[in-house]
Amino acid sequence: MLIRSLPTSPVRVAVTGAGIVTSLGIGWPANAEGFRAGCRAIRGVTLFDVSRQRSKLAAEVDLPDWASVPGVSGRDQRRLSRGSRLLLLAAHEALEQSGWERAGPLPVIIGTTSGGMASGEEYLRRALATVPSRRGQASRVVQFNAQQQGLDVCRILGVPGSVLVISNACASGANAVGEAFQMIRSGLARRVFAGGCDALCQLTFAGFDSLRALSPSMCRPFETGRDGLTLGEGAAMLALESMPDAKRRGAEILGEIAGYGAASDNHHLTQPHPEGKAALAAMRAACGAAGVTAAEIDYVNAHGTATMQNDSSEAVAINLLAEADAPHLSVSSTKACIGHLLGGAGAVEAVVALMTLRGQWLPPQSQIQTPDPVCRFHVVNRPMDARVRTVLSNSFGFGGANAALLIRRFE
Amino acid sequence: MSQVLVAGVGAVSPAGWDADCLRGGVARGKSLVPQSIDGPPGLGHLRGLPLPPLGPPRSWTGHPRLRRSTALAQQVVAAAIEALGTAADDPDVRRTMGIVVATTIGCVNYSRRFYEEVLRDPATASPLLFPETVFNAPASHLAAVLESEGPNSTIVGDEGAFLQALGLAAAWLAQGRVQTCVVVGAEEQDWVIADAMRQFPGDKVHAAGAGALCLRRGAMSNGNVALELITDSFCFNHQKERRDAAQRMYAALDVSGPSECIADPRPILGEAFNAATAWQCILACDAIRAGSRATASVGVVGTNQQAIGARFVRAVGKPPPSRADERRY
Numbered sequence: 001m002l003i004r005s006l007p008t009s010p011v012r013v014a015v016t017g018a019g020i021v022t023s024l025g026i027g028w029p030a031n032a033e034g035f036r037a038g039c040r041a042i043r044g045v046t047l048f049d050v051s052r053q054r055s056k057l058a059a060e061v062d063l064p065d066w067a068s069v070p071g072v073s074g075r076d077q078r079r080l081s082r083g084s085r086l087l088l089l090a091a092h093e094a095l096e097q098s099g100w101e102r103a104g105p106l107p108v109i110i111g112t113t114s115g116g117m118a119s120g121e122e123y124l125r126r127a128l129a130t131v132p133s134r135r136g137q138a139s140r141v142v143q144f145n146a147q148q149q150g151l152d153v154c155r156i157l158g159v160p161g162s163v164l165v166i167s168n169a170c171a172s173g174a175n176a177v178g179e180a181f182q183m184i185r186s187g188l189a190r191r192v193f194a195g196g197c198d199a200l201c202q203l204t205f206a207g208f209d210s211l212r213a214l215s216p217s218m219c220r221p222f223e224t225g226r227d228g229l230t231l232g233e234g235a236a237m238l239a240l241e242s243m244p245d246a247k248r249r250g251a252e253i254l255g256e257i258a259g260y261g262a263a264s265d266n267h268h269l270t271q272p273h274p275e276g277k278a279a280l281a282a283m284r285a286a287c288g289a290a291g292v293t294a295a296e297i298d299y300v301n302a303h304g305t306a307t308m309q310n311d312s313s314e315a316v317a318i319n320l321l322a323e324a325d326a327p328h329l330s331v332s333s334t335k336a337c338i339g340h341l342l343g344g345a346g347a348v349e350a351v352v353a354l355m356t357l358r359g360q361w362l363p364p365q366s367q368i369q370t371p372d373p374v375c376r377f378h379v380v381n382r383p384m385d386a387r388v389r390t391v392l393s394n395s396f397g398f399g400g401a402n403a404a405l406l407i408r409r410f411e
Numbered sequence: 412m413s414q415v416l417v418a419g420v421g422a423v424s425p426a427g428w429d430a431d432c433l434r435g436g437v438a439r440g441k442s443l444v445p446q447s448i449d450g451p452p453g454l455g456h457l458r459g460l461p462l463p464p465l466g467p468p469r470s471w472t473g474h475p476r477l478r479r480s481t482a483l484a485q486q487v488v489a490a491a492i493e494a495l496g497t498a499a500d501d502p503d504v505r506r507t508m509g510i511v512v513a514t515t516i517g518c519v520n521y522s523r524r525f526y527e528e529v530l531r532d533p534a535t536a537s538p539l540l541f542p543e544t545v546f547n548a549p550a551s552h553l554a555a556v557l558e559s560e561g562p563n564s565t566i567v568g569d570e571g572a573f574l575q576a577l578g579l580a581a582a583w584l585a586q587g588r589v590q591t592c593v594v595v596g597a598e599e600q601d602w603v604i605a606d607a608m609r610q611f612p613g614d615k616v617h618a619a620g621a622g623a624l625c626l627r628r629g630a631m632s633n634g635n636v637a638l639e640l641i642t643d644s645f646c647f648n649h650q651k652e653r654r655d656a657a658q659r660m661y662a663a664l665d666v667s668g669p670s671e672c673i674a675d676p677r678p679i680l681g682e683a684f685n686a687a688t689a690w691q692c693i694l695a696c697d698a699i700r701a702g703s704r705a706t707a708s709v710g711v712v713g714t715n716q717q718a719i720g721a722r723f724v725r726a727v728g729k730p731p732p733s734r735a736d737e738r739r740y
Binding site (some may be wrong): 049050051053054097099105112113115120121123124125127128129130131132134138141142145146147148151155156160161162163164166167168169181182188202203206208209210212262263264265268270278281315354358362374386397398399401 | 425430451453454476510515517519522524525526527529530533534537538541542543544546547548550551552553554555556558559561562563565566567568569572575579584585586590603607610611623643645646648700715716717
């Protein structure tokens, strides 16, 4: 890549493939059905011991047998980390749908917070043992590295790409899609494979529990009496390419990434600014890049973690964005269905946005009873068909990372 | 013609807490002597190259955001502020600048300590440790210290991630999203990494530190150092693929191999992954600034992800209007 001036006319960015894995199921159809109905896929944790944790709930994925992805060797089936398996399933679906040739430049950008953390946990347990064993430790080091999941996907699926891993906490997935959008928009690339992934792990679960951030009961975004988030796991990958290329090859265009905004919040390492300043800046930047006014937004897929602080500050930011139009703006958080996927959330929720644009429906938070009075907007509380042309998807994370994607229906 | 200029550099290394210490350590040409690292009794002797004490307080050492932060965050801040130089005093520059941090290991010390507490009893694991374990905590602290609200990203990968980070920063500059961007490669020291390194062939010595480049879009002028090229990242999965990837990277740099690149400081200062790659880039910029080279290439063949290269050049052109920060580096 030479440092050079870029074209003056932004290139439009099409989505021609999307893959998704969540606790609702594997693939677009299962997830679309679940999100449309507002199904809740949260249950007791089985992956590790939570008997000493305040919360016992998470949104675990039921991983299918290996027949779902062709070309996975027996060795890979034994070695691949849980994160790699999640990402592989999503990537396979997205690539198949895109119809992309596997030859030629294809950058891969992945957002994640923990990478192969479960392998790191096992490494440390064995290193701390009274009689440490070196057996398998080298493999655990390799699997722990965050870039290994992307490398596994590229190798198994024959993707000839570079792998860039962005780790900006809960904004990672949105940042990955956003940077891919910027690369194509500015002419630095003609296509990019981007998404996010996180698998449940004990360290992260215990971490959020130590902060009293996990709900011991039920994740209820924007509810007056909400009491915390529920962790989930999953992955999503999006095939992004220039709109002219997509049209030229007759690809099915699922939607258009029309805008991206990112801003930093220096208020606190873990708490958002109560006035949601950086969140507002990110949303406005995304809208500005797309040439869209707040009045033209049909639906906001909120970050909506169900913590008191996030939902309050995000509600303030959305109110300020929408101004007088706030009462007419439909908002919901799909974390009520699948929990908080951390680094995978932004990418998964971008796919949810595509689903609403394709299907012309809004995902409800079926369990919400009394929206927080700070919400001047309408929290979608029942399954509903709707005219959806423009969706704003928010992702805000630890460290003040704020990102927003503006996704538009392609017609 | 606008170029991506290297407006400043900063470093933290086993040789000391600034770029001059880095230069002195490399100039002496002698490998530093590893010291013992305390770890669990069952793991035997672990060794590494620690950072020397910080010395007198710096402008940032009393910042509230750094009170409970990791060593990694403090290394990032130290290197970045040195690289920014007088630009760190300009509130407009600080508010809009970009920040990219590249790391392989991340905040491993707090992660390890937190998980040890989880293993003892999850009910009492410290909430003070967990937030500092996230990969982007150091970048966040740096933004807070600088009061920066611009784009901020943390890149995770093998030793080549720092060059990927330079590429991302250059893209931000080209896209007009920022006018200034500080890029930091940083790693911290912990016994678990020293032990992890022993799982693989070779005699690398675990080290810690940080290196930073301040990039700015500007007009070419005599004496400036410019970032001319970041090659594609050539990924690999096996050792044979690694050799092929390396050859493709050197070809993209238009060099025959490592002998035509800036010498790797790792044999002297230890293996500090992305910090060491940043140090190598600093030495490349120094060579151009000193007039010993017109171009300087940095070729990184990473441990387990990619081969990637960067080329720095001496800018040639009319002198710009006088600016203190352009004369600084």
